[in-house]
Amino acid sequence: MSSPDSGGVDVSVETKKTTDAAPAKSHPNTCPGCGSHYRDGELAQTLRVCSQCGHHFPVGARERIEQLADPGSFSEEDAELRSADPLGFFDLRPYTERLAEAEIATGLGDAIVCGSATIEDEGCRLSVMDFAFMGGSMGSVVGEKFARACDSASEGGVPLVSVSASGGARMQEGILALMQLPKTVCAIEELHDSGGALLSILTHPTTGGVLASFASLGDVVLAEPGALMSFAGPRVVAQTTREKLPADFGLAESNLRFGHVDGIVPRGELRPTIARLLRLFKEN
């Protein structure tokens, strides 16, 4: 326990021993958990879950929608929105160049895809993030599309299902990126005021500004196994505080233990679980 003079907050840390497994970066089809290697196409058949050890590989937004929505039911909304470059931001390369490159690499307009869908015949709006587009960072487009998805869910009288994967706010949009936090929070408040529900699914990783806004505000918050969900990333914490990090730092499992999520749902059970919740949230 902390001394009474340590600043008023009990900063003692609960640790839980788990095995140290952090192998070096390898081929995207090689499982970081057990080293099993898969051919292209093999992983898609198992929802990108390692059939040997259960490790959850990343899933892009389009593939996630295919996994969750009834076939052919998804109808995309606001696909035409693109980021502007409000600050004329230039680090080692111009922001506009990074955007163009991300669009070519992912085939997406920005780090989020939204639209209407049915899941086991239950209507909903889907808002799905893609980590491959600039680390799933939230700028004006992500904020706007999420906010519009809230409006659309409210108008349609259906719940909004949000699947997040994000490194946080998009630095290249400066303070306007930070303003997407209160913007999405306002949209959720409006959705809730209209009687609508938000189901938030956190996938690896959901950190920074997205965790500190809409991802945490679901009526129900679920996470995939092994997903990192922390406000500050492990590297930042280690560097700024020189604290020793527990092996399960920020992981979904530790967040469940501390009461920050309602459940951990393996990918194979996600679709039926969401459908079950959609039925429970249906108006009587």
Add this chain to the structure above:
Amino acid sequence: MRLRERLSKLAGMKLLRGTKLSGELERLQDQLDRLQAEPSEEEIWRSVELARHQDRPYTLDYVERILDDFFELHGDRGRADDRAIVTGLGKLGERTIVLVGHQKGRDLKERTKRNFGMAYPEGYRKAMRAMALAERHGFPLVTMVDTPGAYPGVAAEQHGQGGAIARSQAAMVRLSVPTVTCVIGEGGSGGAVAIAVADRVLMQEHAIYSVISPEGCAAILWRDAGEARKAAAAFKPDAAHCLELGVIDAVVPEPEGGAHTDPNAAAELLEAGILGALEEIDALEPDERRRRRREKYRVMGILSTA
């Protein structure tokens, strides 16, 4: 430039509010003129330095100058009293208000006690308790933002830092009482915006408000924290740019050389700014006030289409 014109209009209307108390119209006009010119890399970095100046007035320095009969409220009613955030009741002029603000420390002992103004989730939960109190009794809420960021520690994560910041914003969005925020030093990212979702957001002339620290941005994008100056020039955390981008509603002037050169004058200017902002929103119906607050945040951001 179109945005630049908008800035001069906005600045022209709102900055003059300080004149009522100070009577130094000429000096304010100078500051206004300075704001209208695009701040240079040097000027932006000067704001970064002034915002973090060791003698800059902190929340409690303003509280003792602006509020009468301040009564501090301690604890989140769950677990702890986070001293990186102070909350309390006080009189602003004739009326009782609720104050929430980050608090830094001046000497090493105080800094440790205040955790350098970096709150744990307990701090944001204390803030939410104070917000609920304001709503219950119809007291206006005044918040002062001055933090490098929410504390990035293991215990903070275990106590739910991300969720606490999200819920604190949601609490501010739900309020129907008048709310005014002023960024008085560092407005560092999520830890700042957690208590800054208000009807009127003011910013002192040399305060900064940003999505990440200049050092953090430089470390990630330039792979060298030493490039902080360049990073700050790129993401523009200064008051003039925040006003131009529509993120804040007005700039509160500081005494020549920065708030630390004359804390009494800085406090007078801040008080005038807060009173003026409250005056603008007092007359609104509570529901209308909340609706406009949400509307303001809903349109933030700049978009294009494919």
